Amino acid sequence: MENTSGVGVLDKTALILGALEAGPTTLAGLVAATGLARPTAHRLALALERYRLVIRDMEGRFTLGPRLAELSAAVGEDRLLAAAGSVLARLRDATSESAQLYRRQAEEYVCVAAVERLHGLRDAVPVGVTLPMKVGSAAQVLLAWEEPERLYLGLRGARFTATALSGVRRRGWAQSVGEREPDVASVSAPVRGPSNRVVASVSVSGPIQRLTRQPGVHLSQAVVEAAARLTEALRYP
Template sequence: MAHSILHSPSGIGVVDKSVMIMDALEAGPATLAQLVEVTGLARPTVHRLASALVHHRFLSRDVRGRYVIGSRMAELAQAAGSDQVVSAAGPILLKLRDATGESSQLFRRQGDSRICVASAERPIGLRDSIPVGTQLSMKAGSAAQVLLAWEDHDRLVEGLRDARFTPTVLAGVRRRGWGESLGEREPGVASVSAPVRGPSGRVLAAVSISGPIERLSRQPGRRFAHVVSAAAQQLTELVRKNPESDLQ
């Protein structure tokens, strides 16, 4: 017999019904007929709402055509766990700034942009600063390279469209484990970035340093990749000790 699995409805019908569908999938993949049975909703309603949830990636379809929880849920969970990554980054970015003499940042991807979620600025040279909250392009810069390099094929192809870097550059990032850029985002500015990973191996963020090319040189990776990568690895290890930061 059909039954509702939503115990405390909000009164917003379309939301409550969508949540019922997602709750039903906690137990695993389900066909349309199974969702109708478990939720007690009309078949056309389930089909309409499930199709909309697939469109927004809250649900997906498996190889057998069954509904499953979609990738958007993992992305939102990852974002919810990011506060711990940000707070842990503070002391690490300060040490990185002191070791390199350059401003250091932590970037996270947010849709088609990357956001500076933590930073340690040089005491002088404020023109080089990237304040917390700054939104930058995912189409240029070493942090964008690092945040894109390990994405799945479809997102990689989409990310490379109109980008200032090439597939060859991203292949180099994956091979070396870090990225560098020279005037890619802004003329005269160089940067070096390395990935911060969650317990599952997914790239959560990018640790970066940036500054004028005349200070970082035209081969900033050769000079600074080891210390930037060490900072990113230190943050990765802190995240792995607290797996809730990678709720995927």
């Protein structure tokens, strides 16, 4: 084994991930590509699957998992946050509502950037606040494009349904009314990284009294345009 680190299990893990770079393969294929003993390759592949670094495709073959894309997206997080301030301010000015940027962290989502509305009652979500992935339009966006198994696991106990998420994917944006808080409505749209994976959600939120019970009718276009600008910033620095 060339270019070894001296840590056996790490070197073997790197061999497995390197073999999967060429595409999905069976356990026998992993053994052939890595030269590892079959029990060793199987044990390490299952361990990597536990951390979503490896998953199975529809044919049961091992393939690179979504966690790698998430880690890759995190490399661009500084670029995302650098662009967020001006994009959220522009969204706030276009809608006269508070605007936020959220990222998923395990079974929660966290506000990583926010701007308050300029006039009237200040109702922005503070940066650093974490919310459960069961409520809110941002949660819908962050879950809607997940692989099927993770999507359906995420729906357990959620205030929204699989049908609602299907609508999110079709429209390209989500709305919620009274999900996160009884008097709050919001509209969200996905920010995508270079691999086209959803890495964040742009949102506007405010009282239902102002946003109405159909906030997407008036706010979705501005939110989708803001999300597109952040997607552009990640793809073309």
